[in-house]
Amino acid sequence: RDYDDYHDEL
């Protein structure tokens, strides 16, 4: 789950 650990912003 590395992808969305920083794509959690809009």
Place this chain on the structure above:
Amino acid sequence: MNIFRLAGDMTHLASVLVLLLKIHTIKSCAGVSLKTQELYALVFATRYLDIVTDFISVYNTVMKLIFLGSSFSIVWYIRHHRVVRRSYDKDQDTFRHYLLMIPCMLLALFVHEKFTFKEVMWTFSLYLEAVAILPQLVLLQRTRNIDNLTGQYVFLLGAYRGLYIFNWIYRYFTEPHFVHWITWIAGVVQTLLYADFFYYYFESWKNNVRLQLPA
């Protein structure tokens, strides 16, 4: 989620609602750059590719749908609505916005965090959003009298990324190894591009005069 990011998202939401309100209610897009709207539709289309693959939260998905839906419907209104499109000033909105897309795509191909399709498209969307306002700012300089709704739209659109900068500062100090130079630099560049607009917008508000950008 922190207060800065929530405030930023709400400001961003307010900007698209102000624009939709203007176009849908008074059926006019005078002073609005179609080029900037098309760039923003592309920004959301390339940034939210993960809407079907990575579920983060209901809030995140709902907001992505709102931004995708509003940006594409604004483009549709200006291009195809029989009344609205008559108020679109294509002779003034002449910024060659595809010349913005090409360097952003090239830069994304060379400067990114991971070389995957989704990541390169996401990075492209960050670079493109940083410059997407340029056609609108150029149009505002050509449009002598800027109506209040258009001025408010640009102000809110610029303010949202400024609030995101506070969000990044907050997350940097509260979350271990939260470091994303690409996002930060693109966000700062984007906000700086609004600097002169913010100045004239504040001046017009302070002196209670019509907003006008120097040519």
